[in-house]
Amino acid sequence: MKPFVATTEHPDRAISRLISLLERGQQEGVQRIKKLYPHCGRAHVIGITGPPGSGKSCLVSALIGAFRARGKSVGVLAVDPSSPFTGGAILGDRDRMGAFAADPEVFIRSFATRGSSGGLAAVVNDAVDVLDAFGKEVILVETVGVGQIELDIAQLAHTVLLVLVPGYGDSLQAMKAGIMEIGDVLVMNKADQPGADRAVNDLCFQHPLKFGATEYKCSRYNAQHWGVPVVKTCALKNTGLDDLVFLASEHYAFLQRQDLLSEKNRQRRKKQFLDILSHSIRNSFLTVLKTDPDLQRWTSKIETLDIDPYTAAEKVIQFIQFAREAAVNTKHS
Amino acid sequence: MSEQHIKVLVAKKKIDVHGRGSKLIAQELRDAGMEVVYFRFGTVDDIVNAVVQEDVDVLALSIFTSGHLAITQKLIPALKARGVDDLLLVMGGCIPEVDFDALRGLGAHEVFLPGLPGEVVADYIKQNVGKRSLAETGKLAAAAQ
Numbered sequence: 001m002k003p004f005v006a007t008t009e010h011p012d013r014a015i016s017r018l019i020s021l022l023e024r025g026q027q028e029g030v031q032r033i034k035k036l037y038p039h040c041g042r043a044h045v046i047g048i049t050g051p052p053g054s055g056k057s058c059l060v061s062a063l064i065g066a067f068r069a070r071g072k073s074v075g076v077l078a079v080d081p082s083s084p085f086t087g088g089a090i091l092g093d094r095d096r097m098g099a100f101a102a103d104p105e106v107f108i109r110s111f112a113t114r115g116s117s118g119g120l121a122a123v124v125n126d127a128v129d130v131l132d133a134f135g136k137e138v139i140l141v142e143t144v145g146v147g148q149i150e151l152d153i154a155q156l157a158h159t160v161l162l163v164l165v166p167g168y169g170d171s172l173q174a175m176k177a178g179i180m181e182i183g184d185v186l187v188m189n190k191a192d193q194p195g196a197d198r199a200v201n202d203l204c205f206q207h208p209l210k211f212g213a214t215e216y217k218c219s220r221y222n223a224q225h226w227g228v229p230v231v232k233t234c235a236l237k238n239t240g241l242d243d244l245v246f247l248a249s250e251h252y253a254f255l256q257r258q259d260l261l262s263e264k265n266r267q268r269r270k271k272q273f274l275d276i277l278s279h280s281i282r283n284s285f286l287t288v289l290k291t292d293p294d295l296q297r298w299t300s301k302i303e304t305l306d307i308d309p310y311t312a313a314e315k316v317i318q319f320i321q322f323a324r325e326a327a328v329n330t331k332h333s
Numbered sequence: 334m335s336e337q338h339i340k341v342l343v344a345k346k347k348i349d350v351h352g353r354g355s356k357l358i359a360q361e362l363r364d365a366g367m368e369v370v371y372f373r374f375g376t377v378d379d380i381v382n383a384v385v386q387e388d389v390d391v392l393a394l395s396i397f398t399s400g401h402l403a404i405t406q407k408l409i410p411a412l413k414a415r416g417v418d419d420l421l422l423v424m425g426g427c428i429p430e431v432d433f434d435a436l437r438g439l440g441a442h443e444v445f446l447p448g449l450p451g452e453v454v455a456d457y458i459k460q461n462v463g464k465r466s467l468a469e470t471g472k473l474a475a476a477a478q
């Protein structure tokens with residue numbers, strides 16, 4: 001399938017506008033993205049996560065360069081946290097990634113998390129599809145690996161690079177349990193700093209493994225029986241980048257070989273569909289709730305504990321079930 | 334949802350050593366509830382590219398050394414050439430007051446003196462975001478010539 005081509009606008013502007021529409025939850029965005037799905041499914045989506053300050057943005061910058069040198073077009077989605085108090089945010093990732101303005105094959109967009117109810121995971125999901133449809137071959141998604149939203153976002157990637165630094169032990173403790181398990185490649189960045197080799201050794205619980213012709217140190221096997229390699233990088237001096245790009249591509253090839261890629265994509269679509277569905281049901285139900293006198297009578301009964309909320313919910317589900325059966329019966333009669 | 338989240342590009346010249354001023358304004362706008370993309374640019378194209386890709390509502394250009402007139406003169410046509418017209422453009426840093434009118438004539442919507450309390454800029458942005466366009470300033474610039 002060919003990439004989608006915007007005819008009316010500069011492609012970057014078209015991509016950017018569409019992402020904004022989706023970010024604001026506007027119907028026009030939904031109508032437009034519907035047309036893009038036939039063009040989706042070719043990009044390699046790579047998540048980059050790890051503690052703040054580990055050098056993720058610098059690494060993304062180096063990765064953009066490395067993928068461009070291999071002729072791949074690149075899209076970047078960079079997420080930084082919003083302040084829970086003011087809702088404001090400083091999005092500083094782009095600044096570290098500079099220097100690609102003259103290259104039309106690089107598109108970078110920053111996002112604020114907007115709190116757990118802000119629906120950012122859904123927006124990033126959509127933005128990945130938009131970039132994919134517009135023909136970006138590699139999509140890098142940078143998140144700070146701390147909260148649930150970031151984990152959700154990391155999980156929509158095919159390959160997750162977990163970025164650590166020497167002395168990472170302390171920073172890891174500040175992160176959620178289970179964070180280590182999401183990395184398909186462990187990256188020891190700031191390898192120019194003392195203690196890098198020891199930190200790498202501390203992560204390696206397996207014998208080294210061969211990827212292609214090269215042997216890499218290995219952390220452990222994950223649930224898909226992929227041996228998680230550990231690679232040293234220095235984002236500022238561009239060292240280790242060839243290894244990193246090679247290992248990311250090896251992981252993608254592994255997913256394809258084992259038929260895990262289509263499975264991953266299926267899982268992502270299923271989850272996306274359920275999220276969209278529950279979101280729409282919730283929204284339309286809340287709209288009805290505001291206007292429907294019968295439902296309001298119900299809620300006031302719940303509020304006064306004349307009926308308990310569980311029973312009330314069961315009754316609503318029963319009601320929907322009846323309506324569905326009635327609809328099926330009229331269609332068949 | 335959209336109106337609560339004003340997105341601003343705070344752009345500062347890479348060679349300007351005075352990073353403090355632009356970092357401070359970025360923080361003040363964040364504290365006023367805005368989403369601030371902080372960005373150091375080398376060329377006018379860097380700014381245009383960031384404005385287009387981030388789709389910001391506001392461009393806050395911070396300039397400490399000279400060059401504010403030349404940059405603004407190039408910037409606005411370059412933005413329009415990429416289809417950007419619904420942008421609020423404010424400037425600040427260390428710009429001599431005698432140049433304020435010239436900058437407004439070129440298309441800046443407002444220019445701020447250094448050392449103003451952050452709320453002044455934030456309030457101006459909140460009152461004017463979405464209401465000003467570059468097209469309107471273009472006419473002004475044309476009339477000024």
Ligand SMILES: Nc1nc2c(ncn2[C@@H]2O[C@H](COP(=O)(O)OP(=O)(O)O)[C@@H](O)[C@H]2O)c(=O)[nH]1
Binds near residue numbers: 237
């Ligand atoms: N010494 C060293 N510093 C680095 C390296 N990579 C990034 N940094 C520095 O680490 C800091 C944080 O980098 P950044 O990419 O913003 O980290 P992020 O928060 O993980 O995105 C910056 O000051 C970088 O200059 C590296 O490989 N070596």
Ligand SMILES: [Mg+2]
Binds near residue numbers: 142
């Ligand atoms: Mg970062």
